[in-house]
Amino acid sequence: MRIVLAPDSFKESMTATEAVAAMAAGVREVLPDAECVGVPMADGGEGTVEAVVSALHGRLVEAEVSNPLGDPITARYGLVPLRQLAVIEVAAAAGLELVPEQRRDVLRASTFGVGQLIRAALDRGAEEFLVGLGGSATNDGGTGMLTALGAAFLDADGSPLEPGGAALRRLHRIDLSGLDPRLRSARFRVASDVTAPLLGPTGASRMFGPQKGASPADVEVLEAALARLATVTAATLGNAQPNRPGAGAAGGLGFALTEFLGAAIRSGVDEVAHTVGLERALQGADWVFTGEGSVDAQTLMGKTPYGVARLAAKAGARVAIFAGRVKPDATVLLEHGVDLLVPITAEGTPLEQALREGPQALTRATAAVCRDIAAASRTA
Numbered sequence: 001m002r003i004v005l006a007p008d009s010f011k012e013s014m015t016a017t018e019a020v021a022a023m024a025a026g027v028r029e030v031l032p033d034a035e036c037v038g039v040p041m042a043d044g045g046e047g048t049v050e051a052v053v054s055a056l057h058g059r060l061v062e063a064e065v066s067n068p069l070g071d072p073i074t075a076r077y078g079l080v081p082l083r084q085l086a087v088i089e090v091a092a093a094a095g096l097e098l099v100p101e102q103r104r105d106v107l108r109a110s111t112f113g114v115g116q117l118i119r120a121a122l123d124r125g126a127e128e129f130l131v132g133l134g135g136s137a138t139n140d141g142g143t144g145m146l147t148a149l150g151a152a153f154l155d156a157d158g159s160p161l162e163p164g165g166a167a168l169r170r171l172h173r174i175d176l177s178g179l180d181p182r183l184r185s186a187r188f189r190v191a192s193d194v195t196a197p198l199l200g201p202t203g204a205s206r207m208f209g210p211q212k213g214a215s216p217a218d219v220e221v222l223e224a225a226l227a228r229l230a231t232v233t234a235a236t237l238g239n240a241q242p243n244r245p246g247a248g249a250a251g252g253l254g255f256a257l258t259e260f261l262g263a264a265i266r267s268g269v270d271e272v273a274h275t276v277g278l279e280r281a282l283q284g285a286d287w288v289f290t291g292e293g294s295v296d297a298q299t300l301m302g303k304t305p306y307g308v309a310r311l312a313a314k315a316g317a318r319v320a321i322f323a324g325r326v327k328p329d330a331t332v333l334l335e336h337g338v339d340l341l342v343p344i345t346a347e348g349t350p351l352e353q354a355l356r357e358g359p360q361a362l363t364r365a366t367a368a369v370c371r372d373i374a375a376a377s378r379t380a
Contacts, residue, residue: 001373003027004285004317006039006278008292008304009047010324013358016040016047017054022359023289023322026366030374039281041290043304044191044268045089048132052087053078055276063120065113067098068137069105070163077117085128085275086121090250091135093117094144096212099137106212107221108164109138111253115148122182130275131257132268133192133250137212139165139204139222141229142256150178151260165205165251166218168225174236176260188263191271193302196248198226198255204248212251226252233259269307278308282315287373289366291322291342297329300336313337320369322362324354342369 005027007019014022020038027036042051053060058080067073078087091097093113096104118129138144143153144163152175153161153168161167197203205214205222214222226242229252234240237259241247246265247255257263266274273279282288290308299306299321309319320340321333330341344365345354354361 001031001034001287002037002285003034004037004039004281004288006041006288006290006308007322008041008043008290010291010358010362011293013293013324013355014362016042016051018359019291019362022362023366026363027370029367030370037281039276039278041269041276041278041304041308042272043193043302043307044132044272045134046091048191048272049076049078049087049089049092051272052130052275053080056080056083056085058085061120061124063117065093065116066110067113068094068109069099069103070110070112073098073113075113075117077121079121079124079126081125083128084126085130086126087130087132088114088117088121089132090114090253094136094138094250096135096137104137104213106137106139106209106214107166107218109212110140110144110163111136111138111142111251112144112148112163114253115145118145119149119180122180122186127186129186129188130271131188131190131263133190133194133253136250136253138253139209139212139214139251141165141168141198141226141252143168143229145253146179146256146260149183150180151176152178165222165225168229169221171228171232174232176236183261186261188257188261189271190246190254190257190263190265191268192246192249192254192265193268194249194254195245197244198230198242198247198252199223204252207248208251230255267302267307269302269304273307273311279311279315282312282317285312285315285317288312288317288319289322290319293323294325294327295321295323295330295333295341296327297332299330299333306333306336309333309337322365324358340369
């Protein structure tokens with residue numbers, strides 16, 4: 001029997017790699033002769049770097065960068081030298097959680113640190129980049145990232161604009177002459193489940209700005225600023241597509257990555273699955289065990305367990321989703337290629353205890369499912 005273990009992280013309890021180990025222990029306890037294949041997964045957000053580095057035997061690298069307000073921090077990214085691949089989570093350098101709530105300022109927040117991470121990876125020989133979008137504190141259209149990579153965003157007097165999205169209202173010209181020449185041969189792929197365009201009611205500023213602390217007045221400032229960025233980008237490049245799905249992701253960082261760096265945007269879980277070779281691992285699988293901290297009806301909207309289940313269905317494998325919490329509306333997943341929904345924690349368990357004992361609980365739940373599988377195979 002071939003069982004593929006492809007969970008996401010169980011937030012605040014275990015990483016995806018630790019979840020794989022916990023599942024594997026449960027399988028070995030009951031089905032010691034089963035072939036277990038571990039493929040840690042993620043959906044492009046938190047945990048993407050760790051999952052890809054683990055699956056591809058890369059390593060974590062630290063770099064000194066700026067946080068969204070320009071303060072120095074140490075951020076980590078993933079490097080897979082054999083593939084010259086760098087894996088970057090935008091939140092590591094431009095994340096909302098990097099700035100205390102009382103200091104958050106979406107008008108000034110910058111993606112400069114993301115560009116510093118890219119430059120650091122270029123210095124280590126990276127030629128391919130997987131960038132996971134999500135959790136950003138920024139709304140600067142990716143101009144901070146491009147500035148760190150050598151581009152200049154200038155006002156009518158030819159002076160560089162200050163960091164942040166609000167300043168883009170005064171954007172007059174974009175100078176790309178100083179852009180790092182190594183970017184010409186670099187290949188960028190973006191993992192994101194945000195399909196928002198750059199502008200409009202579902203765009204970066206109006207849809208996501210308030211989540212980052214933007215007032216109604218701030219939202220209009222940022223909308224006008226990104227509209228100006230789109231106009232000047234079109235004049236600079238000869239064309240621009242602010243309506244492209246995903247252009248509004250991470251405060252417009254998706255726009256900069258696609259327009260200036262030629263990135264392709266895909267569903268987060270699909271991009272991670274492609275990168276770590278999940279489809280190849282699923283060939284010949286009888287069962288696939290996946291999961292994350294909580295599953296509900298929203299899991300169908302691009303979360304890791306459903307993405308794994310879709311690929312497993314193509315391979316003809318059965319699917320069990322394990323979760324710390326399985327909400328009642330999660331039963332809809334049983335109509336979409338999922339065979340089992342398995343809560344790993346007894347109802348009423350205090351949250352702190354559930355998080356602390358997550359790995360052991362996942363091992364026990366996996367063993368219980370394997371006992372049922374073994375019993376069913378004996379009576380078949």
